[in-house]
Amino acid sequence: MKQQLKLRIILADAPRGVDFGLQKGRGSDYETVQLQRSGSKDLQFEFAVTVTKSGEGSRRRLSGPYVQGMSGGKFVYVDIGTFAVQKDSCWSRRLKIPLDGIALGLLKHSAIGVSPVLEARVPGTGKDGGPNCGTVKPFDGWKDRSA
Numbered sequence: 611m612k613q614q615l616k617l618r619i620i621l622a623d624a625p626r627g628v629d630f631g632l633q634k635g636r637g638s639d640y641e642t643v644q645l646q647r648s649g650s651k652d653l654q655f656e657f658a659v660t661v662t663k664s665g666e667g668s669r670r671r672l673s674g675p676y677v678q679g680m681s682g683g684k685f686v687y688v689d690i691g692t693f694a695v696q697k698d699s700c701w702s703r704r705l706k707i708p709l710d711g712i713a714l715g716l717l718k719h720s721a722i723g724v725s726p727v728l729e730a731r732v733p734g735t736g737k738d739g740g741p742n743c744g745t746v747k748p749f750d751g752w753k754d755r756s757a
Contacts, residue, residue, distance in 0.1 A: 611663045615672075616727045618755065619655040619707060621688065624734025628741050629696035632657060633687035633704070634675045642689045648734065648741075655688065659709070684709040686722055691743045694728075703743035707732060711751050728729035728752040 621630060631642035632655045646653045659674040672684050679685050685708050691701030707730060730752050736742040 613661045614658045614742070615661050615712065616626070616656065616658050617686075617700065617712075617752070618727060618729040619686070619688065620731040621648075621653040621655070621705075621734040622731055624653060625739070625741055628691055628699060628701055630734075630741070631689045632676060633689050633695040636678060642694050645694060647689040653734065654689045657686075659712075661712075672712060672713075676726060677709065678706075686743075690743065698707060701741050703741055705732070705741070705743055709752075726754060726756045729755040 619632075624630065626648050628648050630647055630648060631645040631719065632654055634641050634643045644655050644657075646655075657674075657676050659672050659677055662671045662673065671681070676686050677684055678687055685706050688705040690703040690705060691699035693702055693704055712728060730749070732746045732749065733742050
Protein backbone atom coordinates (compact mmCIF):
# COMPACT_ATOMS: atom_id res chain seq x y z
CA MET A 611 0.00 0.00 0.00
CA LYS A 612 1.35 3.42 -1.01
CA GLN A 613 0.37 6.79 0.40
CA GLN A 614 1.57 10.33 -0.25
CA LEU A 615 2.69 12.27 2.80
CA LYS A 616 3.01 16.05 2.75
CA LEU A 617 6.03 17.50 4.56
CA ARG A 618 6.83 21.09 5.44
CA ILE A 619 10.20 22.44 6.54
CA ILE A 620 10.29 25.81 8.30
CA LEU A 621 13.79 27.32 8.25
CA ALA A 622 13.82 29.86 11.07
CA ASP A 623 16.01 32.96 11.36
CA ALA A 624 18.38 32.29 8.46
CA PRO A 625 21.11 34.85 7.75
CA ARG A 626 19.79 37.48 5.34
CA GLY A 627 20.63 37.55 1.65
CA VAL A 628 21.39 33.85 1.21
CA ASP A 629 19.60 31.58 -1.26
CA PHE A 630 18.10 28.30 -0.02
CA GLY A 631 16.37 25.56 -1.99
CA LEU A 632 15.12 22.02 -1.68
CA GLN A 633 17.25 19.35 -3.37
CA LYS A 634 15.34 17.14 -5.81
CA GLY A 635 17.31 14.12 -7.04
CA ARG A 636 20.43 12.35 -5.85
CA GLY A 637 24.17 12.27 -6.38
CA SER A 638 25.26 14.51 -9.23
CA ASP A 639 21.82 14.18 -10.90
CA TYR A 640 19.79 16.74 -8.96
CA GLU A 641 18.19 20.14 -9.22
CA THR A 642 17.47 22.75 -6.58
CA VAL A 643 13.78 23.70 -6.43
CA GLN A 644 11.65 26.15 -4.43
CA LEU A 645 14.51 28.68 -4.39
CA GLN A 646 14.11 31.41 -1.79
CA ARG A 647 16.33 34.23 -0.56
CA SER A 648 16.41 34.72 3.18
CA GLY A 649 15.18 38.00 4.60
CA SER A 650 13.15 39.00 7.61
CA LYS A 651 10.73 36.05 7.45
CA ASP A 652 11.19 32.32 7.99
CA LEU A 653 11.55 30.22 4.83
CA GLN A 654 9.13 27.41 4.06
CA PHE A 655 9.53 24.35 1.84
CA GLU A 656 6.67 21.94 1.09
CA PHE A 657 6.95 18.62 -0.72
CA ALA A 658 5.59 15.08 -0.69
CA VAL A 659 7.18 11.71 -0.05
CA THR A 660 5.77 8.28 -0.79
CA VAL A 661 5.19 5.98 2.16
CA THR A 662 5.02 2.29 1.25
CA LYS A 663 3.90 -0.33 3.72
CA SER A 664 6.21 -3.31 3.43
CA GLY A 665 5.05 -6.62 4.87
CA GLU A 666 2.52 -7.43 7.56
CA GLY A 667 4.15 -5.41 10.34
CA SER A 668 4.12 -1.67 10.84
CA ARG A 669 7.30 -1.16 8.80
CA ARG A 670 7.12 1.73 6.33
CA ARG A 671 9.52 2.80 3.58
CA LEU A 672 9.98 6.42 2.49
CA SER A 673 10.84 7.23 -1.11
CA GLY A 674 10.52 9.93 -3.74
CA PRO A 675 12.66 12.48 -5.57
CA TYR A 676 13.48 14.46 -2.39
CA VAL A 677 14.41 11.48 -0.21
CA GLN A 678 18.13 10.80 0.26
CA GLY A 679 20.07 8.10 2.09
CA MET A 680 19.87 4.43 2.87
CA SER A 681 17.14 2.53 4.70
CA GLY A 682 17.11 3.49 8.36
CA GLY A 683 18.84 6.81 7.69
CA LYS A 684 16.64 8.72 5.26
CA PHE A 685 16.86 12.52 5.03
CA VAL A 686 16.26 15.54 2.78
CA TYR A 687 18.75 18.25 1.79
CA VAL A 688 18.27 22.00 1.78
CA ASP A 689 20.88 23.48 -0.59
CA ILE A 690 22.49 26.77 0.44
CA GLY A 691 24.36 29.54 -1.38
CA THR A 692 26.23 28.27 -4.45
CA PHE A 693 24.61 24.83 -4.03
CA ALA A 694 21.31 26.70 -4.40
CA VAL A 695 22.58 28.32 -7.63
CA GLN A 696 23.45 31.68 -5.98
CA LYS A 697 26.53 32.49 -8.03
CA ASP A 698 27.66 35.48 -5.95
CA SER A 699 27.39 33.72 -2.59
CA CYS A 700 30.34 33.06 -0.28
CA TRP A 701 28.42 30.04 1.09
CA SER A 702 28.49 26.51 -0.35
CA ARG A 703 26.55 24.38 2.10
CA ARG A 704 23.81 21.79 2.55
CA LEU A 705 21.52 21.24 5.52
CA LYS A 706 20.60 17.60 6.16
CA ILE A 707 17.17 17.11 7.75
CA PRO A 708 16.47 13.60 9.09
CA LEU A 709 13.22 11.85 8.21
CA ASP A 710 13.30 9.68 11.35
CA GLY A 711 9.97 9.12 13.07
CA ILE A 712 7.77 10.01 10.13
CA ALA A 713 6.36 6.53 9.58
CA LEU A 714 5.18 6.32 13.18
CA GLY A 715 3.43 9.68 12.93
CA LEU A 716 1.61 8.46 9.84
CA LEU A 717 0.12 5.36 11.47
CA LYS A 718 -2.56 7.12 13.52
CA HIS A 719 -3.83 8.99 10.44
CA SER A 720 -3.88 6.15 7.94
CA ALA A 721 -6.38 4.24 10.09
CA ILE A 722 -8.90 7.08 9.90
CA GLY A 723 -8.21 8.17 6.33
CA VAL A 724 -6.68 11.58 7.11
CA SER A 725 -3.90 12.82 4.86
CA PRO A 726 -1.27 14.08 7.33
CA VAL A 727 0.92 17.16 7.07
CA LEU A 728 4.12 16.86 9.08
CA GLU A 729 6.28 19.88 9.82
CA ALA A 730 9.86 20.30 11.01
CA ARG A 731 11.08 23.63 12.34
CA VAL A 732 14.86 23.98 12.09
CA PRO A 733 17.32 26.77 12.90
CA GLY A 734 18.57 28.60 9.82
CA THR A 735 21.72 30.02 11.43
CA GLY A 736 24.65 27.88 12.52
CA LYS A 737 27.10 28.34 15.40
CA ASP A 738 29.47 30.29 13.14
CA GLY A 739 26.76 32.86 12.35
CA GLY A 740 26.44 31.62 8.76
CA PRO A 741 23.75 29.38 7.32
CA ASN A 742 23.18 26.21 9.34
CA CYS A 743 24.71 23.16 7.63
CA GLY A 744 25.44 19.48 8.14
CA THR A 745 22.90 17.40 10.04
CA VAL A 746 20.50 19.83 11.70
CA LYS A 747 21.05 20.20 15.46
CA PRO A 748 19.13 20.66 17.60
CA PHE A 749 16.33 18.76 15.85
CA ASP A 750 12.99 18.51 17.57
CA GLY A 751 11.60 16.12 14.94
CA TRP A 752 8.50 16.15 12.80
CA LYS A 753 5.23 17.44 14.27
CA ASP A 754 1.69 16.77 13.05
CA ARG A 755 0.17 19.95 11.57
CA SER A 756 -2.86 18.30 9.93
CA ALA A 757 -5.47 20.04 12.05
